[in-house]
Amino acid sequence: MPRHATLARALRRRAFRAFTLVELLVVIAIIGVLVSLLLPAVQAAREAARRMNCQSNQKNFALAVINYENAKKQLPAAMGEGVLAGRNKTEFLPYQGPQLSWHIQVLPYMELQSLYSQFKIDGTTSIFNQSDQTRPEESQPAVMLCPSDSAFGRFYSDPDFTSGLGGVRKVAKGNYVAYAGPEHMNSAHVFPGTINTVGNELRQVSDGTSQTIMITEVRTRDVPEDQRGAWALAWPGSSCIALDLHSGPLGTSWTASGRPDVPYIPSTKQQDLDYSNPPNSFGGGVYSADKLRKCPDSAGADIERMSCDSANESWGSAAPRSLHPGGVNSAHVDGSVHWLSNDVNVTLLGAMICINDGVLPTE
Template identity: 35%
Template sequence: MPHSSVLMRRHPRAFTLVELLVVIAIIGVLIALLLPAVQQAREAARRSQCINNLKQIGLAAHNHHDTFLKFPAALYNHNNGYAPNNESDQIGPNWAVKLLPFVEQSALYDIFEVNENNANTVDKWQRDVTLPNGQYARAQEIPAYMCPSDAASKTPYSGVGGNWGRGNYAANGGFGSWWNDGESYTPNGYSSSVNSDGCFTVNKGRNMAAVTDGTSNSVLVAEVRIGEVDTDQRGVWAMGVSGSSIVNNFSRGDCHGPNDKNGNSDDVYDCQDFADGTGGCWEGCTNTQAVARSLHPGIVNVVMIDGSVRSVAETIDQPTWAFMHAIRDGVPYQKP
C-alpha cells in the first residue's frame, strides 16, 4: 500500500549538538595526548643529528691531527694571549675555520686562504675576512656546525664589520683562562688546585701527547647556544672568542655547569640574557668565560678527544664537569 510505505520511510538522523561537542572534545584529548609524543620524537631526531655533527667534528679534528701532527689552535692573534672583547686587531682564524677542509668545506676554506701559523697569519686573515669574498664566507651557516634544536633566529652577528654566521659548537678551552698555558684553579666543590688546561689554546695546537688524563676522559668540543640578537656574539663560528666558538667552563664564580641558569654565568662582551630564562650573561664585560649550553632538555652533548660523543646531564657535579674539561688535571678517577 503506497500510503503505508510512505509512513515507514525514515529520514537519516543527524548528530545532535551535544554529540558533536563530545566528538570534538575526544579529538582534542587525543591530539593533546599525541602532541608530546610527536614533539619528543622530533627532539630525538634533532638530538641524533646533533650527535652526528659532533662525531663529524671529532673525526675532522683527528684528520687535522693526522695531517699536521696537532689539533688546530683555538685561534691565532697578535698578542699571543687574551683577546679582549671583540676587537678585530686581536682576532685571527680559529679552530672552526681550520677544520673547514675536513668537514667537506674546502671551497669555503680556500676563500679565506688561511696559512699555517706564521708571522702574517693574523694580518692576512684580517685582510681576507673583510674583503667581499671573506664577508661571504664568514656569513655562511655550516651544516656540520649547527644543532637543529637551537631555535634562535640565525641573525648574523653585527659586530666587527657585521655579517658573521652562527653555529652551535665550541672548542674546549679548559676551566680556567684558556688563553694561558699551565694555569691552575680550584673547581667549586673541590679542595685543591689542579691544572686547568683544555685541548685548545691561543696560537698553538696541542697534540695527543699533551692529553695525559686520557683522550676518553677529556672534552674536545661542546655545544653552545646562539645569541638571540644581532649584537650578541655567542655562537659565531668563525670568531675565536669566548662564547662564539670557545667555551671555558670555569666551574667557579658564576659558572656552575652545563646549561647554567645563573644570569651572570656567561662573561661575554655585549651579550644579552636568553628570552626563555635559561641563563644569561654579565653584560658589558670582557670575554673571559662562557658555559656549554644546549636546547636539548636536561643535557648538553660533547665530543671527547677520542671521538666518542656523550650526553652530559646538566645536574653533573661541578668538580667532575671541571675535570672533564682539563686534559692534565691529574685526577682522572673523577671522570664518569
C-alpha cells in the same frame, strides 16, 4: 504505497542514523583528549630526532679534528694565528690578531674544502677583512647548526667591533664550541683544554682521549650584538668557551699568582661553587655570567637563562648551553659523543676539560 510516503520514511530512517549534537561534541572531546595525550609524545620524538642530529654534527666535528691531527701532527689551535703576550708569553689575547677560529681550520676535513678555500689564512688578515665578494664568514653550513636551537639566519654584527673590508661585517652563528680551558680564556695556555691557544700534540692529552671533553654546545640569541655562537670568530662564547673553575683555592690560580707553572687542581671548595652546575645554567660559568665584548639586552638574556656581562677583556669565560631537556651533548677527544647532564659535578667537569691535570673521572 504513494511515492511521497516512501520518501518520507527513507528520510526518517536517515535522520535516525545521524549523530546528535551531544554525540558529536563527545567525539570531538575524545579526539581532543587523544591529541593532547599524543602531542607530548610527538614533541619528545621530534626532540629526540633533533638531539640525534646534533650528536651527529658533533661526531663530524670530532672526527674532523682527529683527521686534522693525523695530517698536521697537532690539534687545531683556538686561533689560526694566536696572540700570546703578558706573563712569559702565556696570556691568550682573543681580541687581537686575525681572530680566525678553529672551525675554519677543520673545514677541509668536513667536506667543506670549497668554503675553506674562500678564507684568506696568512697570519695577518683578520676575519673582518676576508673577501668582500664571497664573505665566507657569513656561511651557515648545516653541520654548524643544532636543530633544537634557532641559529639559522642569525648573525653577529656590531659596528664597534666588526668593521672591516667593505664596511660592517656579519659573522654567521652556530651551536658548537670547543673548551679552551677549565679556568679563563687567557689562561688556556697554562691550564689547557684540548683546543686552546696553540696547537697541542695529541700526546699532551695525558688524561686520556676518552676521558677528556673537547667539543660542546652553545645557544644563540636573535640579537646581532651578542657574539655567542659566531663560529668563525675565535672569541669567548663564539667558538671557544672556558669553565671559570679556578684551580684549588683562588689564591693559587694562575691568574692570581702570575706563575705559568702552577698545576691545575680542580676546586672542591663549596664557596667557590656558588653558581652550581654550568650546563644550561643561569650563570656563564661556575662564578659569573658569560663575559662578552658587549652584553646587549641583559634583562632579556637573563630571561633566556643566558646571562652576560660586558667585559672587553682577555679573561673571558662562557657556559655550555642547549635547548635539549636536561643537559648538553659533548664530544671527547677520541671522537665519542656523550650526554653531559645538568647535574654534573662541577669539579669533575673541570677535570674532564683540562687535558693534563692527572684527575680521572670516577663517576
